[in-house]
Structures are given as structure tokens and as C-alpha cells.
Amino acid sequence: MIKTGIIGAGRLGTIIKDAIEAGLAPECELVGVASRSLGITPLDLVERGAKIVIEASKPEVLREYLIPLLERGVTVIPLSTGALADEDLLEKARDTARRHGGRVVLPHGAEGGFDLAATFALVPGMKGTIVQYVPERSTMPDGNPMKALPEAFKGTALEGFALSPSHLNVVIETAIACGGFENARYETRIPADGRSAFSLELENDAAEAVITVKNKAPKAGVPMMTTIALSAVSTLNRITQPLTF
Ligand SMILES: NC(=O)c1ccc[n+]([C@@H]2O[C@H](COP(=O)([O-])OP(=O)(O)OC[C@H]3O[C@@H](n4cnc5c(N)ncnc54)[C@H](O)[C@@H]3O)[C@@H](O)[C@H]2O)c1
Numbered sequence: 001m002i003k004t005g006i007i008g009a010g011r012l013g014t015i016i017k018d019a020i021e022a023g024l025a026p027e028c029e030l031v032g033v034a035s036r037s038l039g040i041t042p043l044d045l046v047e048r049g050a051k052i053v054i055e056a057s058k059p060e061v062l063r064e065y066l067i068p069l070l071e072r073g074v075t076v077i078p079l080s081t082g083a084l085a086d087e088d089l090l091e092k093a094r095d096t097a098r099r100h101g102g103r104v105v106l107p108h109g110a111e112g113g114f115d116l117a118a119t120f121a122l123v124p125g126m127k128g129t130i131v132q133y134v135p136e137r138s139t140m141p142d143g144n145p146m147k148a149l150p151e152a153f154k155g156t157a158l159e160g161f162a163l164s165p166s167h168l169n170v171v172i173e174t175a176i177a178c179g180g181f182e183n184a185r186y187e188t189r190i191p192a193d194g195r196s197a198f199s200l201e202l203e204n205d206a207a208e209a210v211i212t213v214k215n216k217a218p219k220a221g222v223p224m225m226t227t228i229a230l231s232a233v234s235t236l237n238r239i240t241q242p243l244t245f
Pocket of ligand 1: 007008009010011012013034035036041042056057058059061078079080081108109110166167169170173228
């Protein structure tokens with residue numbers, strides 16, 4: 001069994017913990033959850049033998065602990081991927097992972113199709129567009145962060161991320177899956193059916209593809225928390241199971 005830890009006991013961290021404890025990552029055993037209230041730090045997880053750490057806390061925590069974890073040979077599955085918009089941190093993470101044998105493995109979060117994006121990026125003319133379908137303001141529940149997004153934005157991935165850095169992690173991880181920030185754009189559109197969704201539109205000189213993840217909840221704007229959290233668990237399976245894809 002591969003010893004695994006989680007950073008963060010909030011909404012995503014709790015779903016991930018429950019899933020691992022329910023046996024949804026059969027090759028992995030949970031050694032602990034780093035949480036300020038329990039007084040357990042991310043490096044305590046390494047002391048407990050963690051070889052893989054899923055981060056589900058906040059970008060500042062990923063920024064602080066990514067390199068120290070990689071220096072200890074740990075593989076990190078980050079969810080606060082907005083921190084990776086910092087290209088210096090990305091480069092340092094690549095270099096540290098190479099030297100110490102760990103890896104940074106990005107889960108797909110609320111988007112799908114990272115495998116296809118990575119294939120498309122091997123062909124000239126690669127362009128990935130991350131489309132966020134934001135229901136009209138009148139249908140949005142109060143307090144939903146998507147309310148703040150413009151209705152018809154078009155820009156580069158980094159320009160889009162800058163609109164709401166604490167909510168648009170998905171833009172960063174998807175841009176990395178597309179082969180780099182320069183290959184990716186971000187757009188917002190109003191969905192015809194009023195349901196929030198993310199689409200990844202891929203194009204290169206050989207082919208085109210569209211992968212859409214649509215919220216099934218009747219109330220528009222409800223975040224796709226289950227899909228996002230379990231993307232970390234399926235990533236854990238992909239890097240630990242003997243038969244993978
Ligand atoms: N990658 C994606 O597609 C995606 C999608 C949604 C959310 N996120 C990100 O995932 C992260 C977690 O989201 P959430 O909804 O579970 O947030 P949350 O606020 O419900 O939980 C975050 C938890 O992290 C804990 N925390 C803060 N500092 C800590 C520290 N130093 N050590 C340990 N724990 C610490 C907090 O106490 C809290 O329990 C956020 O950064 C969020 O932006 C990513």
C-alpha cells in the first residue's frame with residue numbers, strides 16, 4: 001500500500017478523505033490529513049511516511065510546501081493550482097522533482113480531457129480554449145463567486161485567471177495540460193440551458209475536439225465539488241494502479 005496524505009480538511013479534502021477511506025483508491029493507505037486545527041503540518045505527513053500528498057487547502061499553502069515536499073521525494077497532487085500561474089515556481093518544481101524523484105501530477109478538476117489535450121499539444125497549431133458557461137446573473141445563487149465573472153470574456157489563459165485568481169485554478173491546470181500558457185485561452189459564455197459548465201475546445205492542424213462537463217444540479221451555479229474532489233482520487237489511482245491509461 002502506498003502511504004498517502006492530504007493537506008486540508010475543508011470541502012474538497014473531506015470528500016477525498018472519505019473516498020480513500022471507503023476504498024476508492026485501492027493501492028493507497030491514508031496516513032493523515034494536515035490541518036491547522038489538528039496541529040498536523042504538511043511535513044508531518046512525510047514523517048508518517050507519505051509518498052504522495054494531495055493538496056486541497058489554499059494557494060498560499062501550496063506555494064509554501066510544494067518545493068519542501070518535492071525535496072523529500074514526495075509526489076504532489078495539487079488542487080490549489082492557481083499557485084502554479086507563477087512560472088518561477090513551476091520551473092523550480094520541475095527541477096526539484098527531477099532531482100529528487102517526486103512528481104507534480106495535476107488532476108483535471110472541473111475540466112475533462114487532459115489526456116486528449118496532451119496528445120493534441122504534440123501536433124503543430126495547438127490551441128486549447130477553456131470555456132466557462134456562467135448562467136445569467138438573475139439565476140445565480142447569492143454569494144456565488146461566478147457572479148463576479150464578466151458574461152462574455154475572451155482572453156489568454158493568464159488574463160482570464162487574473163479575473164478571479166482564487167476561483168479559476170481550473171484555467172491554470174488546463175493551460176498546463178494544453179502544453180503551456182501560450183497555447184491556452186479562456187472565455188466565458190452564457191449557457192443556453194442555464195446550467196453552469198466547463199468546456200475544453202481543442203484544435204490543432206490535424207483535428208478538433210470538445211469536452212464538456214456540465215453541472216447536473218438543478219440550481220444554476222452550484223459548484224461541481226464532487227467531480228473536482230474525485231479528480232484527485234482518480235489521479236491517485238492513475239499513478240498507483242498497475243493497469244492504467
Ligand atoms: N483545481 C480545481 O479545479 C479547483 C476547484 C475548486 C477549488 N479548488 C481549490 O482547492 C482548494 C480547497 O478548496 P475547498 O473548497 O476544499 O476549500 P475550503 O476552504 O473548504 O478548505 C480549505 C481547507 O484548507 C485548510 N487550510 C488552510 N491552511 C492550511 C494549512 N496551512 N495546513 C492545512 N490546512 C490548511 C483550511 O482550514 C480549510 O479547512 C482551494 O485552494 C480551492 O481554490 C481547486
